[in-house]
Amino acid sequence: MIVINNLTKTFTRKNKKEKKKEKIVAVDHINLKINKGEIFGLIGPNGAGKTTTIKMLSTLILPDEGSMSVNGFDVVKDAEKVRNNLGVLAGEFTRALYWRLSGKQNLKFFANLRNMWDADERIDELIELFGLKEQENELIMKYSTGMKHKLALAVALLNDPPILFLDEPLTGIDPVTSFQLKNLIKDEFQDKTIIWASHNLYEIEEMCDRIALINDGKIVLEGSPEELKKKLWDYEKIVIVTDNTDAFTNINDVEIKNNVVEIKTKDVTNTLLGITNIVQKKNIRVEEIKTLRPTLEEIFMAGVKK
Ligand SMILES: Nc1ncnc2c1ncn2[C@@H]1O[C@H](COP(=O)(O)OP(=O)(O)OP(=O)(O)O)[C@@H](O)[C@H]1O
Numbered sequence: 001m002i003v004i005n006n007l008t009k010t011f012t013r014k015n016k017k018e019k020k021k022e023k024i025v026a027v028d029h030i031n032l033k034i035n036k037g038e039i040f041g042l043i044g045p046n047g048a049g050k051t052t053t054i055k056m057l058s059t060l061i062l063p064d065e066g067s068m069s070v071n072g073f074d075v076v077k078d079a080e081k082v083r084n085n086l087g088v089l090a091g092e093f094t095r096a097l098y099w100r101l102s103g104k105q106n107l108k109f110f111a112n113l114r115n116m117w118d119a120d121e122r123i124d125e126l127i128e129l130f131g132l133k134e135q136e137n138e139l140i141m142k143y144s145t146g147m148k149h150k151l152a153l154a155v156a157l158l159n160d161p162p163i164l165f166l167d168e169p170l171t172g173i174d175p176v177t178s179f180q181l182k183n184l185i186k187d188e189f190q191d192k193t194i195i196w197a198s199h200n201l202y203e204i205e206e207m208c209d210r211i212a213l214i215n216d217g218k219i220v221l222e223g224s225p226e227e228l229k230k231k232l233w234d235y236e237k238i239v240i241v242t243d244n245t246d247a248f249t250n251i252n253d254v255e256i257k258n259n260v261v262e263i264k265t266k267d268v269t270n271t272l273l274g275i276t277n278i279v280q281k282k283n284i285r286v287e288e289i290k291t292l293r294p295t296l297e298e299i300f301m302a303g304v305k306k
């Protein structure tokens with residue numbers, strides 16, 4: 001659905017101190033294939049190149065090198081057709097709304113911009129979907145951040161595009177609104193292909209089928225959260241909290257610190273059986289036992305480490 005080949009973008013920035021221009025390679029030969037119906041997460045430190053990638057894919061800025069296609073259309077040569085397939089929330093997207101218009105008027109305005117002259121039904125449908133009915137006639141300068149996010153998403157969805165680019169769609173909104181929007185996206189957008197950039201790794205793990213970690217404009221890791229976890233640790237950790245740590249000293253790959261026993265194992269079932277045996281035979285009191293896998297945060301840290 002989305003194919004990116006060798007995508008590159010360099011910005012020049014004036015360095016006032018040294019009075020010369022410096023080059024910043026914001027996106028550095030990125031290759032990606034995103035399948036239909038997939039939610040694809042983009043993660044990476046500040047300045048990694050996520051927004052620049054989304055802006056190029058959205059036809060908002062031109063690449064220096066490489067090519068991209070969206071739903072079969074070349075993003076540079078067929079920009080108009082690409083735009084017709086897209087809904088985009090990028091950069092400071094709520095600023096794109098007209099603060100002196102009501103929510104409903106904003107939707108009408110943007111529908112007209114897209115040559116949708118008979119959009120009343122669609123607009124009502126979106127207002128309903130996002131729960132904005134009560135405030136539809138209020139000026140959006142009075143809207144909360146969460147409501148502005150909902151309205152911006154409604155605008156992006158006006159022409160029911162098959163593809164959505166969401167750059168930090170939930171940043172700055174409260175947990176209840178986030179929860180509503182995530183559920184709405186899960187329930188209503190199943191057929192849509194989505195690129196989702198965020199710093200919230202829980203949100204990324206919950207929402208995305210696959211993810212790419214970008215660092216300094218380059219993709220350093222790519223795969224499903226599950227695949228990336230397996231790549232980072234080809235084992236799992238079993239952690240036991242007990243006062244009788246001595247009973248576990250003979251297990252393979254064990255580390256004991258204070259009252260915590262940590263065992264690395266590739267065969268969790270067998271190791272757990274072994275532990276149960278020890279616990280029963282020696283009649284040990286175990287406070288807590290849990291199995292650990294790496295978090296997306298650990299994967300992120302490992303990926304950006306130089
Ligand atoms: N219009 C521009 N002119 C000059 N430099 C730019 C411009 N836009 C982006 N950059 C630079 O390109 C690099 C990548 O920025 P980008 O906004 O794509 O990062 P990001 O991954 O979205 O970061 P964040 O997580 O902070 O949103 C940064 O070094 C940024 O300063």
Ligand SMILES: [Mg+2]
Binds near residue numbers: 050167
């Ligand atoms: Mg960004």
